[in-house]
Amino acid sequence: MTAQSGMIGTSGEPDRDAKAISTTTGASFQIHLWEDRTRGELWIPEYDPASLVLVNDDFLRIVSSNAVDSGRRTFEFRAVAPGAHRLVFEKRMGWKFTAEDRRVFLVGVIDGAGRMEGR
Numbered sequence: 001m002t003a004q005s006g007m008i009g010t011s012g013e014p015d016r017d018a019k020a021i022s023t024t025t026g027a028s029f030q031i032h033l034w035e036d037r038t039r040g041e042l043w044i045p046e047y048d049p050a051s052l053v054l055v056n057d058d059f060l061r062i063v064s065s066n067a068v069d070s071g072r073r074t075f076e077f078r079a080v081a082p083g084a085h086r087l088v089f090e091k092r093m094g095w096k097f098t099a100e101d102r103r104v105f106l107v108g109v110i111d112g113a114g115r116m117e118g119r
Contacts, residue, residue, distance in 0.1 A: 015086070018104040025111045028055055028078045033089060033103065035059065037069040041100065046088040051081040052107065082111040 023029050033043050037059075045054065056076035063070040077087070085107045090099035110116055 015104045015106065018106045021087075021105055021107045023079050023107065023109055025079055025082050025109055028076055029107075031075045031077070031087075031089070031105065033073050033075070033091075035071065035073045035091075037071075038067070040093045040095070042092050042094075043073055043075075043089045044092050045075060046090070047077075048085060051079070051083065051085040051109070052087060053078045053080055077107075079107065079109040082109045082116055084108055084116065 021029055035041050035043055047054075054075065055078050056074070058074045058076075059071055060074070061069060061071040075089075079085075087105040087107055089103040089105075091101035093100055108116060
């Protein structure tokens with residue numbers, strides 16, 4: 001699995017800051033995001049479950065304090081279908097109707113024969 005950061009698309013497109021991830025069918029990959037649970041932050045993933053499967057969702061507390069609950073949240077996905085898939089994370093706060101932040105990942109999945117599209 002490889003991840004490339006940088007700009008994809010032009011400034012008018014919604015995925016202009018998307019990060020590209022390349023993997024193969026059946027392989028797992030991880031995405032790490034900072035989360036401050038003290039503030040009520042919670043990352044919510046949106047994806048097609050026919051293409052990607054959430055295998056694990058883990059939180060590692062980094063800040064050591066009784067009053068602070070901040071750390072790194074790790075999402076592990078398995079690619080189950082070849083093709084180009086969009087994976088969106090929105091940072092939600094319980095009392096807000098809109099997302100605080102948004103991260104977009106474009107996942108390119110290649111099958112065992114080196115094709116992006118399954119037959």
